[in-house]
Amino acid sequence: MLVRDAFKTATRSLTHGKMRSILTMLGIVIGIASVIILMSIGQSAQNLILGQVQSVGSNLIIIAPGAPSGSGFSPPASSQGIVITSLKQADADSLSREPSIHAVASLVSGQAEVVQGNTNKTVSYQGVSADMFSVRNLTLSKGYPFTKGDVDSANHVAIIGPDLATKLFGSYVDPLNKTIRLKNISFRIVGVLSKGGTGMGGVDQGNIVIVPITVAQKQLLGVNHFSTILVEADAQYDINFVKSRITFSLRQNHGISDPTKDDFSIMTQADLLSIVGNITSILTLFLAAIASISLVVGGIGIMNIMLVSVTERTREIGLRKAVGATDTDILQQFLIESVLLTFAGGLIGIMFGALVVGAVYFGITIFNPELGWTFAFPLSAVILGLTVSGIAGIVFGIYPARQAGRKNPIDALRYE
Amino acid sequence: MIEIHDLQKEYIEEETPTRALRGVTLSINKGEFVSIMGPSGSGKSTLLQILSFLDRPTGGSYTFQGKRIDDMNDQELAHVRNTDMGFIFQSFNLLSRLTVYDNVEIPLLYSDILPAKRRTLVEEAVRSVGLADKLHTEAGKLSGGQKQRVAIARALVTEPNVIFADEPTGNLDSVSGLQIMEILESLHDRGRTIILVTHETQTAEFANRIIRMKDGSIESDTPITANRVRHGSLK
Numbered sequence: 001m002l003v004r005d006a007f008k009t010a011t012r013s014l015t016h017g018k019m020r021s022i023l024t025m026l027g028i029v030i031g032i033a034s035v036i037i038l039m040s041i042g043q044s045a046q047n048l049i050l051g052q053v054q055s056v057g058s059n060l061i062i063i064a065p066g067a068p069s070g071s072g073f074s075p076p077a078s079s080q081g082i083v084i085t086s087l088k089q090a091d092a093d094s095l096s097r098e099p100s101i102h103a104v105a106s107l108v109s110g111q112a113e114v115v116q117g118n119t120n121k122t123v124s125y126q127g128v129s130a131d132m133f134s135v136r137n138l139t140l141s142k143g144y145p146f147t148k149g150d151v152d153s154a155n156h157v158a159i160i161g162p163d164l165a166t167k168l169f170g171s172y173v174d175p176l177n178k179t180i181r182l183k184n185i186s187f188r189i190v191g192v193l194s195k196g197g198t199g200m201g202g203v204d205q206g207n208i209v210i211v212p213i214t215v216a217q218k219q220l221l222g223v224n225h226f227s228t229i230l231v232e233a234d235a236q237y238d239i240n241f242v243k244s245r246i247t248f249s250l251r252q253n254h255g256i257s258d259p260t261k262d263d264f265s266i267m268t269q270a271d272l273l274s275i276v277g278n279i280t281s282i283l284t285l286f287l288a289a290i291a292s293i294s295l296v297v298g299g300i301g302i303m304n305i306m307l308v309s310v311t312e313r314t315r316e317i318g319l320r321k322a323v324g325a326t327d328t329d330i331l332q333q334f335l336i337e338s339v340l341l342t343f344a345g346g347l348i349g350i351m352f353g354a355l356v357v358g359a360v361y362f363g364i365t366i367f368n369p370e371l372g373w374t375f376a377f378p379l380s381a382v383i384l385g386l387t388v389s390g391i392a393g394i395v396f397g398i399y400p401a402r403q404a405g406r407k408n409p410i411d412a413l414r415y416e
Numbered sequence: 417m418i419e420i421h422d423l424q425k426e427y428i429e430e431e432t433p434t435r436a437l438r439g440v441t442l443s444i445n446k447g448e449f450v451s452i453m454g455p456s457g458s459g460k461s462t463l464l465q466i467l468s469f470l471d472r473p474t475g476g477s478y479t480f481q482g483k484r485i486d487d488m489n490d491q492e493l494a495h496v497r498n499t500d501m502g503f504i505f506q507s508f509n510l511l512s513r514l515t516v517y518d519n520v521e522i523p524l525l526y527s528d529i530l531p532a533k534r535r536t537l538v539e540e541a542v543r544s545v546g547l548a549d550k551l552h553t554e555a556g557k558l559s560g561g562q563k564q565r566v567a568i569a570r571a572l573v574t575e576p577n578v579i580f581a582d583e584p585t586g587n588l589d590s591v592s593g594l595q596i597m598e599i600l601e602s603l604h605d606r607g608r609t610i611i612l613v614t615h616e617t618q619t620a621e622f623a624n625r626i627i628r629m630k631d632g633s634i635e636s637d638t639p640i641t642a643n644r645v646r647h648g649s650l651k
Contacts, residue, residue, distance in 0.1 A: 005525045016513050319509045322470060323570070324498020324526035326491050409470050413509065 001329045010336040013309075024305040025345035027298025028392060032349025032385045033356065034291035036377075039384070040357040042284030043376035049280055051372060053272050057137065059102075059233040061243060061268055063087065063250070065225070068265035085225035086254065086263040092129070092229055094249050100237040101245070105132035106226040108216050114209055115181040116168040123164060125182060125209040127216020135232045143176050143191030146212055154214040158187035163206030165192045180209070183220055187211060195370045239268050295388065298345070299396035306338050306400035317404055318412025331405035338397025339390055346389025350382055417481060417577070417609060418444040418467060424475030425462050425632075436462040438632040439476065444611065446577070449604040451612045451620035454629035461582065463629065464613045468501055468580040469493045481577070498526050502571030506583035508563040510570075512556030516542060519555050520569045527574060541569040545599060561592030568599055578609040585619050597622045 014021045065084035087106075095104045108127045113120050132138070133145040146157045158180060160168075169175045175189045193205055217223055233242035243266055250264050251257070267275075310317070317330055357377055364373040425437040436459045444450055454460045465471040466478065469485065478485040481500065488496070497503075502523075510519050520541055524534045542551055545565040550558065555566060564584060571579050581600065585593030601622050604610050614620050621640060628636045 001525050002531075005531075009525070012514070012518075315509060316511055319511075320522065320526070321494070322468075322497065322503050322509075323523040324494050324574075326494045326526075329526055410465055413470075413505065 001325070001332065006329075006332050006336050007340075009333055010340055013313075013337055014340060020305065021341060024302055025341055025348065027301040028295065028342050028345030028389055029298075029349040029352060031292065031295030031298040031392075032346045032389055033353040034294050035288050035388070036350055036353030036381050036385050037356050037360075038287040038291050039284060039381040040353065040377050041360060042280065042287060043378050043381075044357075044361070044374055046277065046280035046284065047374045047376055048372060049276050050273055051374075053269065053276055055137070057232070058269050059235055059239060059242075060135065061231040061233060061239070061246060061266060062272070063091075063229040063231065063246065064265050064267070065227070065263065066265060067262055084263070085223070087226040087229055088224065089226075091250055091253050092226070094253055095229070095231060095246060098242075098245050098249060100234050100242045101231055102234045103131045103135050103232040105129050105135040105230045105232075106213055107132065107228045107230065108213060108221060108223065108225075109227055110216070110221055112183050112220065114164070114168070116178070119168055121164065121167060121207075123207050123209055124204075125211060125216065125220070127211050127213035127220065129213050132210075132230065135230050139194045140191040141194045142174070143189070146190055151212040151214050154212060154218065156185060156187045156215060157190045157212065158182070159191040159193060159210040160189055161193050161204070161206040161208040162195045163204075164209065165189075167207075182209060182211070185215075185219055239270075243268060292388075295392060299342070299392040302338060302341055302392070303396040303400060306334065306397055307403065309337075310334065310400050310404040313404075314407065314412045314415035317407050318409045318415065321407070321409035322413060327405040329405075330407070331401045334401035334404045335394065335397050338401065339393030342389045342393030342396070343386070346385050346392075349389070350385045353381075353385070417446040418442075419479040420467075420476065422476040423463075423466065423473050423478060425459075425466065425471070426474045436632055437466070437473070440629075440632075440634055441476075442627065442634060442637065444609065446609055447604075447607055448625060449601070449610045449612070449623040451614060451623035451626045452629060453614060453617070453620050453626060454635070455615070457631075458629040459632040460613050460629045462632075464580055464582055464611065467611060468503065468578075469497050494526070498523055499574060500577045502574065502576040502579040504564070504567050504571050504579065504581040504584045506586040508560075508567045508587070510555040510563055510566055513554065515552050515554055516547060516558070516566050516569075517551050519566055520573050523570060523574045529574075537573050537575075538569075541573040542566075544572065545569045559592070560588050561595060564588060564592070564596050565599065568596070568603075572603070576608075578611060579603065581610065581612045583614055584612070585614070585616065593619070 065086040089106075092104050092106050095101055106129045109124060111122060111124050114123050114125075130146060130148040130151050138145070140159065141162060143159070145159065146155070149155075150157050160175065160180070165175045168180065169178065175192060178189050179186050180189060181187070187209075193208070193210075195206065211220070213226075231242070231246060233239055246266055247262075251259075251262070254263055256262060320330060354377055358375065361373060361375040364371060420443070421441050423437050423440040424435070427434045427436060438459075440459075440463060452460045452463060462471070466473050466485075469480070472485060480496065483496075485493070511522075517538055520538045521534060524537060529537065539548070539551065542548055545568050547562060547565055547569065550562065550566075555563060558566065564587075579600070584596055584600070588596060597619060600610055600612070610623070612620070612623060620626050623640065625637070625639050627634055628638075
C-alpha cells in the first residue's frame with residue numbers, strides 16, 4: 001500500500017468520527033501544552049534570573065566566608081545559614097590596596113522589626129560600606145546614598161526600599177528625613193531605592209533597609225565580621241588574575257599555606273551564572289518531567305481508544321485482508337491513525353501553549369512591568385513537543401496496531 | 417487451475433478436535449462455474465475459505481495455478497488473493513461510511529496499480545454492474561441489491577481469474593438475487609471462473625457443475641448440461 005493511500009485512509013477514518021478524535025487528542029493536547037508552558041516559563045524565569053546576575057557587572061567578584069564546596073556546584077556553607085566569621089575589616093583593607101582592584105564593599109545582614117509610628121514590619125536589613133552603592137550600581141529614586149563619613153562616624157542614617165516606603169508612609173508622604181526604629185535604634189531616612197531588582201542573597205530590594213555597616217556590626221548585630229565582601233575588579237585586568245590576587249591576599253591574611261584549607265570562597269559573575277543556570281535548568285527539566293506525566297496519561301487514552309477502534313472495525317480489517325492487505329498494511333494503517341492523532345494533538349498543544357505563554361507575558365508585563373519578564377518560546381520546546389507527540393503515537397499505537405494486523409481474516413469477517 | 421488432493425482441515429475447539437474436511441479431492445478448470453452445496457456443517461464454507469487462500473489446510477495438497485499453497489507465505493497468499501481472486505460475501509462487507517467509488521477501490525490500494533489507472537478501473541467495474549450513477553453515493557445509503565452489486569464491482573476491479581461467492585443471494589429478495597446471479601452468469605460467459613457456495617438449489621443451478629458436500633466429504637460432483645430456469649423466482 002502506498003504511504004499516500006495509507007495517510008488518506010487514516011485521515012478518512014479519523015475525520016469520520018470527529019468528536020471522538022478530538023476527545024482522544026485532548027490528553028495529548030494538555031500534556032504537550034503543559035510541557036511547552038513549563039519549558040517556556042522556565043526559560044523566561046531563567047532569563048530573568050540570569051539577567052539580574054549579569055546586571056551586577058562582569059567585573060564583580062563576590063567573596064563569602066567558608067570553604068568552597070568540593071563539587072564547585074553547591075554554594076558555600078555561609079550561604080546555607082551557617083555563621084562563619086573568617087572575613088574581617090583587615091581583609092577589606094588589604095584588598096583595597098591591590099592595584100588590580102577598583103573598589104571593595106563589605107556587607108552584613110540580618111532581620112529585625114522596623115517601626116514607624118504605629119506601623120511595624122519585619123524586614124531584612126543590610127549594613128554596607130559606602131562603596132556598595134557604586135559597586136552594586138544601586139540607584140535611588142529619592143535622596144542620596146550615605147557617605148564614607150556616615151559609615152566611619154556610625155551615623156544613624158538609612159536607605160529604604162520603595163515598597164517599604166509605601167507601607168510605612170503611604171503613597172503621599174515623603175519619607176526623606178523621617179525617622180524609623182530598628183531594634184529600638186532611630187534611623188533618619190536619607191534615601192529611597194529605585195524600584196525593581198533583587199539584592200544580594202536573593203533579598204527583595206523593595207522591602208529592605210540599608211544602614212552603615214559600622215552601625216549594623218556594632219549596634220544591631222554585635223559582630224566584627226562580614227557576611228560578604230564585594231570586589232569590583234579594575235577593568236584593565238583579567239578577572240581570573242584579580243581572583244588569584246584576592247586568593248593570595250586572603251591566604252596571607254589568614255595564614256593559610258594549604259589551598260585545601262581555604263576559609264573563604266570566591267565567585268565571579270561567570271561562576272554565579274553557571275550555578276544559577278544549572279539550578280534553573282534542572283528546575284525547568286523537573287517541572288517538564290512532572291508535566292510529561294499528563295502526556296503519558298494522554299497516550300494511554302489514545303491506546304485505549306485505538307483498541308476500541310480496532311475491535312469496532314474488526315470486519316473492516318477482515319475485508320481488507322481478504323482482498324489482499326497484509327498484516328503490515330493493516331498495522332501501518334492503524335499506526336498512522338495513532339500518529340496522526342497524537343501529532344495533531346501535539347500541534348494543537350503547541351499552539352495552546354504559545355497562547356498561554358503569551359498571556360502570561362502580557363499579564364506580567366501589564367501588572368509588573370519593572371520585573372523585566374521576557375517572552376520565551378524556545379524552538380527546542382516546539383521540536384520536543386512535535387517529536388514527543390509523534391513518538392507517543394508510535395509507542396501507544398503500536399500495540400493496538402499489532403492487534404489489528406494479527407487478526408485472522410476469517411474470524412474477523414465473522415465478527416458480529 | 418485448481419487441484420486439491422486429499423484435503424483435510426481439523427479444528428481444535430475447547431480441546432476437542434473437529435474434522436471439517438475429510439480428504440476432499442477435486443479439480444476445477446479455468447472458466448468453470450461451480451456451485452458447492454450442502455447442509456450446515458457439511459464443510460462447504462471451510463472448503464471455500466481454503467480454496468480462496470483465507471485459510472490453510474491441515475492435510476493434503478492444494479495447487480492454485482501451478483503453485484502449492486504450502487510453498488507460499490502469508491504475504492504471498494495475500495498477493496494472490498489481491499491479484500487473482502475476487503470475493504463476494506453474503507453480508508456484502510461494504511464500508512458503509514465510504515462512497516461506492518472508495519469501496520470498489522479498496523483492493524486496488526493493496527495492488528501495484530498506479531493511482532491514475534485506478535480511477536478508470538473503478539469506473540469501469542461500477543459501470544459493469546449498472547451503478548455508474550451511484551459512484552459517489554455512500555454505500556450505507558444503497559439498497560441490499562445495490563450493495564451486492566457494489567461488492568461484485570469490488571470483486572471485479574482487479575480483473576481476477578476466479579471469483580469466490582459465499583451465499584451471495586442469502587441476504588437479498590428474489591428479484592435482487594436473480595439480478596446478482598445474472599451478473600455472475602454474464603461474468604462466467606466472459607470467461608471468469610466462478611466458485612459459489614449456496615444452500616439454495618435454484619441459485620446453485622446457475623452453475624455448470626454442482627458439488628454436494630456432507631460431513632466434510634464430497635457426496636456428489638455433477639455436471640449440469642440442461643438449460644436452467646432463469647426467469648423465475650430464486651426462492
